[in-house]
Amino acid sequence: MPADRPTPESRRQFLRQATLGTGGALLAAGPLSSVLAQQQAPAVITAERLRPQVRSGAMSGDTTRDAAMLWSQTDRVARMVVEYSAHENFKNAQTITGPLALARNDYTARVDLRGLPVAQRLYYRVRFQDLQHKSAWSEPVTGSLIIAGGSGRDISFAFSGDEAGQGWGINEAWGGYRVYETMRRFQPDFFIHSGDQIYADGPIQAEVTLDDGSIWRNLVTPAKAKVAETLDDFRGNFAYNLLDANKKRFMAEVPFLVQWDDHEVRNNWCPDQRIDAADKRYQERDLNLLMQRARQAMFEYNPFRIDSADPQRIYRSFDYGPLLEVFMLDERSYRSANSANAQDRQGADTAFLGTAQMRWLKQSLRRSRSTWKVIASDMPLSIVVPDLNPGVPPDTYEAWANGEHGMPLGRELEVARLLRFIKHHQIRNVVWVTADVHYASATHYTPQKARFTDFEPFWEFVGGPLHAGSFGPGKIDRTFGPDVRHVSIPMDMKQNRPPTELHQFFGIGKIDAKTKAMTVSLHNVEGNKLYGVELAPQA
Incomplete structure (x- = not known):
């Protein structure tokens, strides 16, 4: 197993820390507003009803050269904040204060990470800060990614x-979208x-x-009980697939x-x-x-x-x-x-x-x-x-x-x-x-x-x-x-x-x-x- 990949056991430990939840997802485009090195994770308050909720997990994508997009969704107007590090324990983490998740985009947000190392697994943690209650933070959603390439390294x-x-659809008794878990075990880039x-x-x-x-x-949701015609219908179709735990586990790594x-x-x-x-x-x-x-x-x-x-x-x-x-x-x-x-x-x-x-x-x-x-x-x-x-x-x-x-x-x-x-x-x-x-x-x-x-x-x-x-x-x-x-x-x-x-x-x-x-x-x-x-x- 290549040295830059975590062991299966460390991957399991990492995933056990992930908040994968269930629900829909969307994004709110916007430039990165700041990069603060080695910032500590924000404290969260304990009143659950005041915390932004993150039920759809997090996803990375459009990786190329030294860049990757990160995406997640919450349930209210809130600020997306991303930490990422080369270490599972988030040692020397970089912090990105991202865009607001807004109602017009179904409370989703994304950030474009730049200047990332190639062929090195990075660990990220996504939180949302409530816009009105500044001390109210969501539970963290964690994941990892790797940018394929690099000298002397195979690509998969x-x-x-x-x-x-x-x-x-999602039949939880059968195991849901089982193919995603099978693909995850191949550890593709x-x-x-x-x-x-x-x-x-x-x-x-x-x-x-x-x-x-x-x-x-x-498993049936209102959006999947009819053909999609409205914008919310189409959103609900995408959200449906994010109810599957296998897919969320896969997208947290790939x-x-x-x-x-x-x-x-x-x-x-x-x-x-x-x-x-x-x-x-x-x-x-x-x-x-x-x-x-x-x-x-x-x-x-x-x-x-x-x-x-x-x-x-x-x-x-x-x-x-x-x-x-x-x-x-x-x-x-x-x-x-x-x-x-x-x-x-x-x-x-x-x-x-x-x-x-x-x-x-x-x-x-x-x-x-x-x-x-x-x-x-x-x-x-x-x-x-x-x-x-x-x-x-x-x-x-x-x-x-x-x-x-x-x-x-x-x-x-x-x-x-x-x-x-x-x-x-x-x-x-x-x-x-x-x-x-x-x-x-x-x-x-x-x-x-x-x-x-x-x-x-x-x-x-x-x-x-x-x-x-x-x-x-x-x-x-x-x-x-x-x-x-x-x-x-x-x-x-x-x-x-x-x-x-x-x-x-x-x-x-x-x-x-x-x-x-x-x-x-x-x-x-x-x-x-x-x-x-x-x-x-x-x-």
């Missing part, structure tokens, strides 16, 4: 997606959440009868890199869409309005580092030094409407990433000096995903692929241009990770098996679901020469299988600092390795 990360979908972090369109019922007659019992997919708003949504009248669950049918509310809630409930030049922007990159850079995409905000996806010319009706994001991705990949470039795509490249929403014509497609197996058409034209660019600019060691389809797979793409051949071979790994119904496997489009090396579920599996059948999956990526080889493995909810491959870096 986890990836998955799809959380609380198809009516499978960070976690890529590939989208469908919530199911805003997926109400949860208190009980579901399983095929064997047993009862699955969900930073999140988050993107979104469709269920943060509604199944298979695209901009300027209206919900068909056949879906009687919705009173609000304007997808642009629902999208705005969903985006706000997602920003509020995650440790996003908001781009000051473009506050709505979700796509971004994270530089972890000479071994790794991660590129998080947004395949929702700029896409065209779902169609037969068979256009023979690229235009507004074939957009998926859109012009500005594609330009950013190409420039960022070309500029990157890291050995490995991981593209986090919220949808897979060759798995055919039909759009089955009410009122949608047959043979309408939701993802990149159209199932034609021929030369690129529709959205595949964007893929072809990107793959050609990567080849012609000699951008090496590009790996794709994704989720969305509710099963895990590993696919190697080669021009020798493709109709479009102007690209270098590459790998794509699919994780998920974290905790949702299991589906698939999907049909494969052969345009880009996919060679499917592993599928995690039976080919004849009945659809929407519950978590009790253990078809919940995640991936682990590890980069060896000495050899620079990347090993990617796929695992089930119990941590069993289902598939693994070692990828040698190309110079």
